[in-house]
Amino acid sequence: MGDAIKGRGSTGYLPGRYEVSVSERIDDGWHHGRAENDEEIVEPLPRTQVREERARTIISRNQSPDIGFSQSINPYRGCEHGCSYCFARPSHAYLNLSPGLDFETKLSAKTNAAEQLRLELSKPGYRVSPIALGINTDAYQPIERKWRITRQLLEVLAETKHPVSLLTKNALIERDLDLLAPMARENLVHVAFSVTSLDNRLAAKLEPRASAPHRRIKAMRTLHEHGVPVGVMFAPVIPWVNDRELEAVLQAAREAGAGSAGYVLLRLPWEVAPLFRDWLQTHLPDRAEHVMSTIKQMRGGRDYDSTFGKRMSGEGAYAELLAHRFALARKRYGYPARDRWAGLDCGRFVPPRKPSPQAELF
Known part of the structure; x- marks a missing residue:
């Protein structure tokens, strides 16, 4: 699609599968090279x-x-x-919008998320189970520093003593x-850090605006020292790109206090496949064909195969070797047999009180 763009994972605007019409940018040569003032055109x-979005519902279920x-x-x-x-x-x-560059540059912030969460938790038929915060997209991505929506949601969950798990690549969680920390003392929270590589150069290409690997490990250690249970997700595993780092990532995370670990094989649904192929050709052209050949195996x-039970771990000799490793x-590194997050306490939940026009008297 194009050349690498500093600070971005995509190189262009790959159209989505629902687009009615598609536009293509073509260089007609008029602005190629240098301008009249002999300066390079960049x-x-x-x-x-x-953009702000008013969510009609906020809890997704699967x-x-x-x-x-x-x-x-x-x-x-x-x-x-x-x-x-x-x-x-x-x-x-x-x-x-494009799953390519638009996905990382044209974002929506659900500004009424905390308000909507309070309403949904107060419904008489609500049944408590841990809420995973920030799964489809990272709840602590850089724009959270300004918008603070994740923090507002945590304030509601802390107030109602509702269990929550988080998965992030950003040290902003500190x-x-x-x-x-107070939620952890009541067994209400678990935090997992996604660490794809310990190599800063590779991580900068794979995840250009996520925290550097060493900062994620440091944040993991900080949370652990404050009593927050932490874990690591080595995800995704990409054959011939980061797969050799599996043991090193689990060791570094364990030394930082991780009490749980997991991994997920690279998933390439729909438009992700051509986007990732383009990334390989841009950054690792010498092994692109080998990587995709192994993925297909x-x-x-x-x-990609979306079959439940296979989509996370794959099948075949390579997948079996990965699971064994x-x-x-x-x-080897002493991870508990049972993941800590599975035991979050659902019995402390206190439904939020619906707003009263007379306000709170007692």
Whole structure:
């Protein structure tokens, strides 16, 4: 699609599958080379744009048998981290936006998220189960520093003593230790850090606006020292790109206090496949064909297989070897057999009181 763009994971505007018409940019030669003042013409870097969105519902529910949660909340649509492999990119196609560059530059902030959460938690029929916060897109992506929607949601969850799990690539989560530490003392929170590589150069290409790997490890250690249970997700595993780092990531995370670990094989649904192929050709052209060939071996000869039970781990010899390596690494570094997040306390929940026109008297 194009050349690498500094600070972005995509190189262009891949059209979504629902587009009625598609435009293509063509260089007609008039502005090629140098301008009249003999200065090089440089295309401006795409800037992040955020629009406000009023959510009609905020808790999403799923019944997928290979996902360890049934409820989730995504404060934002799109993600500024710009991970080249993000499985959520196709969701932007529903908004008539590109799963490519638009996904990481044209974002939506659900500004009424906390208000809506309070309403949904107060419904008489609400049944408590841990809420996974920031699964489709990272709840602590860079725009959270300004919009603070994730913090507002945590304030509601802390107030109602509702269990929550978080998965992030951003050290910004340290900001909310004043909420997370007290919740941890009541067994209401678990935080997992996604660490794809310990190599700063590779991470900068894979996840251009996420926190550097060493900062994620440092944030993990900080939360652990404050009593917040933490874990690590080595995700995604990309053959011949980062797969050799599995043991090193699990070791570094364990030394930083991680009590749980997991991994997910690279997923390439819909528009993610051509986007990732383009990323490979841009950054790792010498091994692009080998990478995709191995992925197809684990996906039944295709770029992706969405079958429950296979989509996270794949199948075949390589997938079996990966699972064996992961099991040995968990045992070697002393990870508990049972993940800590599975035991969050659902019995402390106190439904929020509905707003009264007479305000609170007692």
